[in-house]
Amino acid sequence: MADRVVSEVEWIFLKTLSAKNRFPPLFVVGAPRCGTTIPLLHLVNTFEFSYFPNISKRNPQHPLIAATLGALIWDYTPTTESNYGVVKGPMAPSDGWQIFHRWFPRYDHSEQVDTESLSDLRRMVAFLEFLMGGPFLNKNNNNSTRIQELSQLFPRSLFVHIRRNPRDAVASLIRAREEKGVSPDEWWGVAPPHRHDTAPTGTVERSVLQVCEVDDHIRNSLQEISEYRRFGVWYKSFCEKPERLERWVEDKYDDFGSDFVRHANKPTRTAYTPSSSWKSLSISTRNQVEKLLSIHCR
Template identity: 30%
Template sequence: MKQVVKKTITCIDRQLVNLSRTRPGLHFGGPIFVIGPPRSGTTLAYQLLTACFDFGYITNFEAKRPYAPGLAAVIAEFLGRGSSQEGMQFSSEYGKTPGRFGPHEAGRFWYRWFPAGECVYVRSGELGAERSEEMRKFLLFLETVKNKPLIFKNVYHCARIGILKEVFPEAVFIVIRRAPLEVAQSILRAREKTGGGRAKWWSLPLPPPYGIPDNMHWPEQIIRQVEDVYCEIDEQRVAKGSERFFDVDYASLCREPERILHSVKSFLESKDIHVTWRQKPPASFEPGPEKSVSNADYLALSKALAVYHSRSEEA
């Protein structure tokens, strides 16, 4: 019975989106994508941006209803998210934020168009005209419902930059930059805390042809995950136009969030994406220690990082 109800709701949802008025591009410009390797600080950046600026985004309420994202968006707005979250909450658990209307990565939402699993990197032209148009039309609908610029965060978008830029030529990308060794330590802790252990792959795979390598020792895996994802971003940046990318240093964001948010706002307005303040951010955040793992693990990751850089220089 539940499946019948869900299928019925999904059909209604599709009709709702299909009946919406179409137009060439997003009225408010963009969309905006917050990207970076896993554990680089993208969630904190996303929380700050959605709490302090008047953006439209996919909420936790909507993400729990991936079978009817259009209806869920309409209901979320009707329930009164309006222009305020449930206070400013900046805690998170591996990308999961608190509150009914907190910002969500919405992985299942994006899997409507993009592949899951190990082979998640999609190049320009590989998505297909039908799925590209469906995604474009839904985001146009979402913008109409939210009535404000759209912003999304999902680390897997690092694997989709070319397609996203192809479908949305006016898209902009906010890249979160964090010291690779700090990111690597955080990934190691995530591997151990989520139950898989340090040798178990966690989160975004490596760019092709590697995917999820099983022939690498865990320190090399983790360093490659951080550095290769940043390389993927930088390659796409060159290929798709660096003027649509903006770097945010994670440490600076923690020390001076208001100053960094002002710089982000200026960048967005230079790209005709006009946003308004909703509230000021906290004065600062604790960025975390430079060393957060055992001495032995820190040394192993440091050595792997040095080897990676030496090989890059030789190449």
């Protein structure tokens, strides 16, 4: 009962807010297990960004009230540690899946997007900008297949596309599916939009299709957006020189005339070590992956 009342109060408040955003939001996109979390955390640790914190994700019916109360009680402690994309701490950045699912049905592109209420998402972002003092930043694999809708909702939005050696991404996805106990006939993470109900049964083939075809979908979607608003980088290249991404982000917000703030206590970390699960796969599985990659990846 109390939860419902709080949710209704937030929605009433939300309708009174201006839908005008101070900054272009920044979306980090990539296929599952392609290394999007480390770039996200590097940006959050380097610049003043706003985002859906974990406490908002845990309270998706009233995420703004949760974020406001959370900001009064806790601070975010900069970290580069995560567990399959999940960062510990109530005010640490989250993907906000449960919140975005109000408008974008989870993984299922056959369902209609609730376009009539999408302006509510824009208002939420505007409030988080005010609360946290910086542009909105999000990394959510499901949104990697919603680039067109996000670009229409936020006409100045920026996109960072993280790509990874397909062998490493597939190996990481296979390992994650095994650890999470995912059935061979189920997806784990966002699926290629046109294969939601037509995918083959089998962990290896699903993993290859997921990595290759989601990445293809991202690249095709980004081709519809001005080159000025998008930045692509391989995960290994980012790990070697993260300052390239820093400079691109900083230059873009400078161009927009945004009051963009770099943390005074900027982390001294200037490189990361990319990991790989490739050699943990059996030889037969590696051979199967290589064969499927030669068919499905370009």
